[in-house]
Amino acid sequence: MLGLNQRDTKFLLIVIALTLFTPILLQPFPADSGLAQFNAGYPDLMQRFAIFGIFAIGFNILFGLTGYLSFGHAAFLGVGSYSTVWMFKLLNYNVLPGLVLAIIVSGLFALLIGYVSLRRSGIYFSILTLAFAQMSFNLAYSVLTPITNGETGLQVYNDDPQILMGENGITTTHFFGLKMNASHIMDVGPWQFTFNFGYYFCAVIAILAFYLSLRIFRSPFGMMLRAVKSNQQRMNYTGLSSRPYTLAAFVISGMYAGLAGGLLASMDPLAGAERMQWTASGEVVLMTILGGAGTMMGPILGAGFIKYFENIFSKINDQVLHGWFAFLPDGLENALVWLLHPFVGKGWHLTLGILFMLVVVFLPGGLVELGQRIRNMFRKKPKADNDGSHKPQQTPHVAE
Amino acid sequence: MDVILLQILNGLDKGSAYALIALGLTLIFGTLGVVNFAHGALFMIGAFCSVTLQRILSWSFETIDPDKTDFLGNPATVKTPYVVEWFGESTGLAIIDWSVPLAILFSIPIMIAFGFIMERGLIKHFYKRPHADQILVTFGLAIVLQEVIKAFYGANPIPTPAPSAFTGSFDFGLLLGFAENTIIYPYWRMVYFAFSLVVIGGVFSFLQFTTFGMVVRAGMADRETVGLLGIDIDKRFTFMFGLAAAVAGIAGVMYAPINSPNYHMGMDFLVLSFVVVVVGGMGSLPGAVLAGFMLGILESFASMNIIKSFIPGIDQIIIYLVAILILLTRPRGLMGRKGVMEE
Numbered sequence: 200m201l202g203l204n205q206r207d208t209k210f211l212l213i214v215i216a217l218t219l220f221t222p223i224l225l226q227p228f229p230a231d232s233g234l235a236q237f238n239a240g241y242p243d244l245m246q247r248f249a250i251f252g253i254f255a256i257g258f259n260i261l262f263g264l265t266g267y268l269s270f271g272h273a274a275f276l277g278v279g280s281y282s283t284v285w286m287f288k289l290l291n292y293n294v295l296p297g298l299v300l301a302i303i304v305s306g307l308f309a310l311l312i313g314y315v316s317l318r319r320s321g322i323y324f325s326i327l328t329l330a331f332a333q334m335s336f337n338l339a340y341s342v343l344t345p346i347t348n349g350e351t352g353l354q355v356y357n358d359d360p361q362i363l364m365g366e367n368g369i370t371t372t373h374f375f376g377l378k379m380n381a382s383h384i385m386d387v388g389p390w391q392f393t394f395n396f397g398y399y400f401c402a403v404i405a406i407l408a409f410y411l412s413l414r415i416f417r418s419p420f421g422m423m424l425r426a427v428k429s430n431q432q433r434m435n436y437t438g439l440s441s442r443p444y445t446l447a448a449f450v451i452s453g454m455y456a457g458l459a460g461g462l463l464a465s466m467d468p469l470a471g472a473e474r475m476q477w478t479a480s481g482e483v484v485l486m487t488i489l490g491g492a493g494t495m496m497g498p499i500l501g502a503g504f505i506k507y508f509e510n511i512f513s514k515i516n517d518q519v520l521h522g523w524f525a526f527l528p529d530g531l532e533n534a535l536v537w538l539l540h541p542f543v544g545k546g547w548h549l550t551l552g553i554l555f556m557l558v559v560v561f562l563p564g565g566l567v568e569l570g571q572r573i574r575n576m577f578r579k580k581p582k583a584d585n586d587g588s589h590k591p592q593q594t595p596h597v598a599e
Numbered sequence: 600m601d602v603i604l605l606q607i608l609n610g611l612d613k614g615s616a617y618a619l620i621a622l623g624l625t626l627i628f629g630t631l632g633v634v635n636f637a638h639g640a641l642f643m644i645g646a647f648c649s650v651t652l653q654r655i656l657s658w659s660f661e662t663i664d665p666d667k668t669d670f671l672g673n674p675a676t677v678k679t680p681y682v683v684e685w686f687g688e689s690t691g692l693a694i695i696d697w698s699v700p701l702a703i704l705f706s707i708p709i710m711i712a713f714g715f716i717m718e719r720g721l722i723k724h725f726y727k728r729p730h731a732d733q734i735l736v737t738f739g740l741a742i743v744l745q746e747v748i749k750a751f752y753g754a755n756p757i758p759t760p761a762p763s764a765f766t767g768s769f770d771f772g773l774l775l776g777f778a779e780n781t782i783i784y785p786y787w788r789m790v791y792f793a794f795s796l797v798v799i800g801g802v803f804s805f806l807q808f809t810t811f812g813m814v815v816r817a818g819m820a821d822r823e824t825v826g827l828l829g830i831d832i833d834k835r836f837t838f839m840f841g842l843a844a845a846v847a848g849i850a851g852v853m854y855a856p857i858n859s860p861n862y863h864m865g866m867d868f869l870v871l872s873f874v875v876v877v878v879g880g881m882g883s884l885p886g887a888v889l890a891g892f893m894l895g896i897l898e899s900f901a902s903m904n905i906i907k908s909f910i911p912g913i914d915q916i917i918i919y920l921v922a923i924l925i926l927l928t929r930p931r932g933l934m935g936r937k938g939v940m941e942e
Contacts (some may be wrong), residue, residue, distance in 0.1 A: 318927060329870060332921055338912055
């Protein structure tokens, strides 16, 4: 179906089903139970899952396939956000022109940066992209204030032209009249499910983005990108210039990031320069690695995982911990709470950092590899690994 | 003329910090071939060493002063630091006053131990893995270190004053025959610059004039052959990692009075230091130092009003712009060795 083989079709259908039923799946605990704080089925968070999923899928097309580690991808996210908000300011609150512009502008921006950065590879490429992103961030804060509104962040004001607004135009973001913040709340017994149009809008786009990246992964073009990762030199020796392919991958992944940025602005019509800072670029790297770079599902898992913990983990405070360990003797309870305190609440970044290190050290394939290992453990017949000794050794570094 | 001199001086202290961090980064890269994204965190830990020592030295006990009362009429308590009690009034206060320079002695063993543990415990397992993995794991480590510091010291910058002998500024203008107050420069920044020269000179002479340094240089050039000669090069490289950590650490210690330490100062410096290393040439120690000072001075020139009125915003991006230009025109950097990380 849709140019996919049977296995991929099944995979895509599962992803579609998961995405569409997210508001139900992420709301496993009744609204009045003590565990309700672990529910993630509220619109704001679900939108973020979908948006950062798109961002990470796009990043994975570059990093997962070609192995080029970009440390400046957040620049495209920021550019996308700015262009979308500008469309809100100039036309009206319809998100379509904004998203289209976000994709076009970030694509052009990626073309420019990629053309320069891809002349080098390895660590130099990382540093070049980092330098470009930091440059954009600094410029957005200082000189480009007329376009970006500096530290305040770009937002829509009452005296903006908004030429398509009309007399009684809608004053929140919408898609041809369907408001992004429109929600339908459904009560099923003690459970409460929120179906939000903004989420479904993002989700449909995310599914399209996922489908596109699936096609890219399975295409000859994707094969070429994998070849770049495994041995670029050999590819060049066969007389094939890999630059157009890597540049195309870079631009595509930049457009994904721009689309994600545009969606961020569509959910909340605001764009700030801090979206372009290099910590934001680091975040998408974390997501992709944590989930599993180079796999289809990994980046989405990673994005969901990080965004979930960012929102849920950071809500756990000492009181909640005391509540959990109340059954223990007082001394032990206090000791446990004291021990866990630095890792929860505001300290969740610490947990993230440790987790990330563990993943890089022990599970280079991320969560996806973890899943595969667990599945292999339960499999009866272990797969014979007969090519272990014939794998080409990695070229050692010159200084070694 | 005086304006130009002033900008050169202004660039020196930041340039010294860049040069010291870049020196450590290059040492690690040149010896172990590891791209260490946690090096900024080491710089930050150094800065927090001086905060810690200052706090330790200021530990005090409370006594009731019979002569004074507070505003409620209760007897007032007076805090006396233990060092004052032990060493007498003048020596004790002087020790507290000089806590930042003392922190150098305090931080060196800490940083070397830290470097040892880091290399043996973590980095060792990443020699054979691709550079991307090294970047990622050290990036994770940097996040962890930064968050640990944040958990202990809070998120606000902690002012760490320099010894009172070095407060105030020196008027260079008078010395060179310009009008008064045209070129003034804080004493502590002069100290920092001199200090960085001493450290850089120390590292270079250690590598150049000792047998240990000679073996390390040989190992940097051809690790395998040195190993075949029966020298345990790994052990020496581990020591070099400790040394690089110590250089970053003491650079941080001395930088604390210039810029109050906060938990993300390491990351701020790291990005720029990497740019410095790349501009100087990966694996070249003189290149790192040269590029550090050059970029520091260039940055302060770009923030001059005349230049900013020509090209607005140039001060924000000059370093990155230079890095991009150099990487594209001279891929090896200013003084990079042939064959090191060219692709």
